[in-house]
Amino acid sequence: MLVSVxxxxxxxxxxxxxxxxxxxxxxxxxxxxxxxIRQNAKESFNRTISxxxxxxxxxxxxxxxxxxxxxxxxNPTNNIAYESFETLSKNQHVAWTIPILxxxxxxxxxxxxxxxxxxAHFKYANKQALEFAAGVPFSKLFQAVIGAxxxxxxxxxxxxxxxxxxxxxxxxxxxxxNTPFVISGILKATGTPVDKTIHVSLNAIEAIHLSPSQQxxxxxxxxxxxLTPESMTxxxxxxxxxxxxxxxxxxxxxxxxxxxxxxLPGVAMTELWQMMATVENLLLVISILVxxxxxxxxxxxxxxSMQQRKNEIAVLRVLGASPSVIxxxxxxxxxxxxxxxxxxxxxxxxxxxxxxxxxxxxxxxLFLSGNLLSIDSLKVVAVIVVTSIxxxxxxxxxxxxxxxxxxxxxxx
Amino acid sequence: MISSAxxxxxxxxxxxxGVYHRYSKTKYAVGIFIPRWTLxxxxxxxxxxxxxxxxxxxxxxLAGVLSPTQGGIQLLExxxxxxxxxxxDKFRAQHIGVVFQQFNLISYLSVLKNxxxxxxxxxxxxxxxxxxxxxxxxxxxxxxDVLQRPxxxxxxxxxxxxxxxxxxxxxxxxxxxxxxTSALDAAARDAFMEILIEICQLTTTTLxxxxxxxxxxxxxxxxVEISSLLKPxxxxxx
Ligand SMILES: Nc1ncnc2c1ncn2[C@@H]1O[C@H](COP(=O)(O)OP(=O)(O)O)[C@@H](O)[C@H]1O
Ligand SMILES: [Mg+2]
Numbered sequence: 001m002l003v004s005v006x007x008x009x010x011x012x013x014x015x016x017x018x019x020x021x022x023x024x025x026x027x028x029x030x031x032x033x034x035x036x037i038r039q040n041a042k043e044s045f046n047r048t049i050s051x052x053x054x055x056x057x058x059x060x061x062x063x064x065x066x067x068x069x070x071x072x073x074x075n076p077t078n079n080i081a082y083e084s085f086e087t088l089s090k091n092q093h094v095a096w097t098i099p100i101l102x103x104x105x106x107x108x109x110x111x112x113x114x115x116x117x118x119x120a121h122f123k124y125a126n127k128q129a130l131e132f133a134a135g136v137p138f139s140k141l142f143q144a145v146i147g148a149x150x151x152x153x154x155x156x157x158x159x160x161x162x163x164x165x166x167x168x169x170x171x172x173x174x175x176x177x178n179t180p181f182v183i184s185g186i187l188k189a190t191g192t193p194v195d196k197t198i199h200v201s202l203n204a205i206e207a208i209h210l211s212p213s214q215q216x217x218x219x220x221x222x223x224x225x226x227l228t229p230e231s232m233t234x235x236x237x238x239x240x241x242x243x244x245x246x247x248x249x250x251x252x253x254x255x256x257x258x259x260x261x262x263x264l265p266g267v268a269m270t271e272l273w274q275m276m277a278t279v280e281n282l283l284l285v286i287s288i289l290v291x292x293x294x295x296x297x298x299x300x301x302x303x304x305s306m307q308q309r310k311n312e313i314a315v316l317r318v319l320g321a322s323p324s325v326i327x328x329x330x331x332x333x334x335x336x337x338x339x340x341x342x343x344x345x346x347x348x349x350x351x352x353x354x355x356x357x358x359x360x361x362x363x364x365x366l367f368l369s370g371n372l373l374s375i376d377s378l379k380v381v382a383v384i385v386v387t388s389i390x391x392x393x394x395x396x397x398x399x400x401x402x403x404x405x406x407x408x409x410x411x412x
Numbered sequence: 413m414i415s416s417a418x419x420x421x422x423x424x425x426x427x428x429x430g431v432y433h434r435y436s437k438t439k440y441a442v443g444i445f446i447p448r449w450t451l452x453x454x455x456x457x458x459x460x461x462x463x464x465x466x467x468x469x470x471x472x473x474l475a476g477v478l479s480p481t482q483g484g485i486q487l488l489e490x491x492x493x494x495x496x497x498x499x500x501d502k503f504r505a506q507h508i509g510v511v512f513q514q515f516n517l518i519s520y521l522s523v524l525k526n527x528x529x530x531x532x533x534x535x536x537x538x539x540x541x542x543x544x545x546x547x548x549x550x551x552x553x554x555x556x557d558v559l560q561r562p563x564x565x566x567x568x569x570x571x572x573x574x575x576x577x578x579x580x581x582x583x584x585x586x587x588x589x590x591x592x593t594s595a596l597d598a599a600a601r602d603a604f605m606e607i608l609i610e611i612c613q614l615t616t617t618t619l620x621x622x623x624x625x626x627x628x629x630x631x632x633x634x635x636v637e638i639s640s641l642l643k644p645x646x647x648x649x650x
Binding site: 001004005008009011012311312314315316317318319320321322323406 | 475477497498501502504505506510512515516517518519520521525528529530532533534538578
């Protein structure tokens, strides 16, 4: 009964209620999404790479190398020589190497040259290996293995032919129509940039970059052209013993024949995380402030209605409503509004996440879950509800006082 | 002798004993003092007096919205003014109907919701309220269709009649009415009064009707001038 009265009361003050609703909707949506991204980003980043001990690339920043080699974000400033890759592979401490050669794209997905070690040794999340949803690793020159998202978005199946172009942007300046690839396998979804990647052999990358005449020659006689690449974007190393990590890192950094930089993914990830955390905390503080300001708006709206409500309170009092009922009515009104706003905010964010998840994943390597109802989000929701109750106490107390003083003489 | 005394006592609806009240906050408030005033069950009394003479204050005391500074009020042979406020609110919800000058209804709620709200606080089952309300409205010469309309969309005369229906929905023993006709024109006023008296007769409700308008006296058997109840307050030490 009281809830329906509170509801009617809200409806009777539709204009100010709707304005307050939107002000709360915006601030609560911002807060909930900042919180959601905060929780998910760390997990999303951390799951991207696992079991890789060292990443080697051309000297730049460790974050930069991490971003382009693992997250496929940005572009490598420089490559390393192919000979360096071979030297690394032969190093006594190294158990395995995964070469990475980036640079091309296919309909917005990054194309990455690598070898069979990638499917054998690359791990993500909790040391999970890559698994195939269909097909097998590439074994021929013009074969490709695609990530789950690529398959889903472009509706590719094993056996389909695709064309890979030179360049990165969404629109490539040169399409190599005469080098069609056949999809040999599709990976299972990992929730990492792997899902957005098209994997081909190192030689294939080289083949894409041949001149049209040489490509023709290659197609007629596969052995006629040397397809060994001259350089490499980065190399991921797995070590035989972790004890050798720092020694090897130092050795690589001091390597004379090529300019190399070795980074430890865990360390780089922590740096990335710390950088993000500062920004996130700032965002969180801002969104809390915005929320507080709109909660004050709610309180103001309720207080402003109190004048008009004096009469209503008098009526309720003579009907036998105790002052605490009046107090409760005001709180119920605030709570109704807040609950509506929270539901709307969760709906809004879920919708936005669903619509923008591809974009976030490809632009920022962020794989956010569309499910907002984690324990942590519920905690945030609980905090919002409690703070809104606290800010609504002022108008509720005002109503309580009115209720105590009201007499039949209240005649507006 | 004893039995007849008991009978009279039993039939008392209102018993005001040595009640003194003043609005403590105002420095200049003189306050009112009523040595003794009783009303039997089923009686209908017209309480009149000049503006500012304390009529509304007395009704507020009877309704339990105000508490006497001194003295006590018994309603239906029960201590009332000394009850805890929550018990008082409950007693009011169940046994006292109140109609005041204007704005008796919550304008954004439907007429039915207004009446249901009274039943809710009176602790009556919601299920039968609608039927009872439409019967009551018919008696008050209102189309039961108004039940679904927002109270604020009714004319003042209609609203006042709905207010009576609302006040009587819990079948209270006592009905307190404060200048209910001052916002009505002459024709609406006469119709309102006739219906009010008739319905109170029918339900043998004790009615305290307050007005400064002596014209309304003709609808009542008994009338009391408020100043005749009051003693000069100077005699009371505070
Ligand atoms: N809430 C209040 N606070 C202080 N004084 C009041 C209040 N209500 C009424 N009074 C004063 O008490 C006296 C009686 O008022 P009231 O009972 O309303 O008279 P009536 O209803 O007969 O016109 C008046 O002098 C009035 O100014
Ligand atoms: Mg008055």
